[in-house]
Amino acid sequence: MPRNKRIEDLTGALVDGTTLRAKSLIVTVYGDAILPHGGSVWLGSLINLVEPFGLGERMVRTAVFRLTKDTWLEATQIGRRSYYAATDSARLRFGAAHRRIYAAPFQPWNQEWVLVHTNCCGLEAEARESLRRELTWQGFGTLAPHVLAHPAADDDALELALRDHAALDKVVVLRASADRLTSPGGLKALVRACWDLDQLQADYETFLDRFRPLLRALEDGSPDPQSAFVLRTLLIHDYRRILLRDPMLPDEVLPPQWPGTAARLLCRNLYRLVQEAAERHLMTTLETAEGPLPAALPYYRDRFGGLGDEVAAVAE
Known part of the structure; x- marks a missing residue:
């Protein structure tokens, strides 16, 4: 696949412009990418997966250790390899977040x-x-x-x-x-x-400003699989950090032209554009105790109302 310089530049700018904590990013990766594929991966392949975000091996190992201590992950040792799976309690937490992020809330x-x-x-x-x-x-x-x-x-x-x-x-x-x-x-x-709607509105508007240029670039070309994974992960990482503070108030009590509506539409459209290439990267990078990563479970295709639907227009 030929390089798309504009998408590469936008991807690099997004990574450089995001303050990433390893522990938080790995929670995003498990919830968005690993859980639909069974929820357990070899630590070495996870280290390779998140390397493009600037996370070194030591940072990842420390974050995974802390997530294990906080009962998000549990380890299985097979020979010299460590495999980390989402715990039962984490799956419940991921399930609650999944409903907020990917399901139709309206x-x-x-x-x-x-x-x-x-x-x-x-x-x-x-x-x-x-x-x-x-x-x-x-x-x-x-x-x-x-x-x-x-x-x-x-x-x-x-x-x-x-x-x-x-x-x-x-x-x-x-x-x-x-x-x-x-x-x-x-x-x-x-x-x-009761709620700081001004801050929430400002955060949504920042999200729109950061990711709208990406939508325009993707209309003119496709990202390589690694870039697609990085973009998908940053998209959900940024979006979930805002959304999980959003009370999802009904329209009756929100200010007019609430930017959360446009942000959700933009997130959905971008996700649909990059998810297939991102999935290819996951399948070639991650490993499980049984071997290659299994195919995504059926619920993955239901995200954002269906990943096969046409992309809707996003208000400029």
Whole structure:
């Protein structure tokens, strides 16, 4: 395949312009690329896979060790080789993130809010703060001291977080809806008090500015498999870091022309353009204990509403 200099230059600029922590990037790689192929790979092949991001062998080994300590990964030793697989608990966390990132989120809002009261049943302060941080990553906002709120919470992810923090019997989860006396303006003011929409909007606009030039370049040519993998990984890495802070508020309470909508469309379109070449790179680079990487599981093709669909236009 002939080189595409513009795509190579954009890829290099994206790598240079991204502050990459090895541990966080490897979580992205497992969730986006490795889990659909069974979830377990030889460490040596993982080191080769992430080398284009500027991560050296020592950095990868340290990150994998920490992920194992944090129960994201588990090791299997076969001869002199170490293989690392996602743990059962990590698969549940990846599943929750997968629904946020790849599934169609735009469901009609039932006007219901999920409220989590964390300071009424004896939850220790340190555990309460740890739970608050995790629920914030799920999109919960602070409605009042020790009361978190979400208009469209993922029930499975919420239950998993409560179990992980031994808090199932130490918090109160309620469901509520706005009274008819609540005005639309009052509800929007409440949302702005609970979530930093200005920062979220700025982050989405930065994402659009970083990746829109790539869409234009891909319309004129195709990346080589390694570049496609790097682009796909950076795309999801950047997008998930914003999206997992996004409460996915319904349109009724969002500002007009919300950039999260355009960001999701851009991410979907770019992913569809690079995913096939990226998959070829994965298949030739990663190894498992049984040999070559197995084909992706069927659910992989369902991402973003179907990876075989035509690319939609993205607003300039």
